[in-house]
Amino acid sequence: MKKFENLPEFLKTDEVRPYYDILKKKKGSLFFKRTFEILFSLFFLLLLSLPLFLIALIIKLTSKGPVFFRQTRVGRYGRDFKIFKFRTMVKDADKIGSQLTVGSRDPRITSCGHFLRKLRLDEIPQLINILIGNMCLIGTRPEVRRYVDRYTNEMNASLLLPPGLTGNASIEFSSENDLLAKADDPEQYYIDEILPVKMKINLDYIKTFSFWSDVRIIFKTVFVVVKKS
16 A cells, blocks of 8 residues: 555545555455455456357347447546446447436346346456456445545545455445436435445445455355346
8 A cells, every 4th residue: 555645635634544544454454355356357267268258249249339348437546447347238328328327227228238237247357457456356336537526535535445346335235226216316316325325335344354354245246146146
């Protein structure tokens, strides 16, 4: 981790400092976390190389557009990065609708994309982000800039770590799309109701973080995905 005085100015606040101090004391756990994530992502990218190729081929054959959806998200220390996801919507979907997916049958979702989303297979390419180092396996899901701009000073503490592929907030809100579908204004409902709860969960994760807590979250995620499939 960077020294506190070398952090970006927006992170050098009294609200962020306690979370920084917690993580500073867990250098060993953070080292094992990163080592495990490199080995995990490399192993599964190699193991799943054939299925991933077949998914990419199906996406290309069933709808117009690129195989991957590359969107700018906000990562560690507030830096922008490009996320890897299999494209599950029509081309330029983010330009013809909300940046949130509303309901399990958002009309922009392709037939192949619906299946990929249900099993969360669209998220697997983020193993590339993990291998590169701009994401981690467990952590706060990466948001687009417009939602990060809504963070309070305390919420900004989540940016002390790279964003994650999954986490307790992702598990708790595994049916987020259905909740948004019931709202009169999905985006405002997300900002006012869902985002604050998710961020509280994410900040609690920092307080209780350990390598073994990450392992437990991995198993919980697998259980939720299997249950919903």
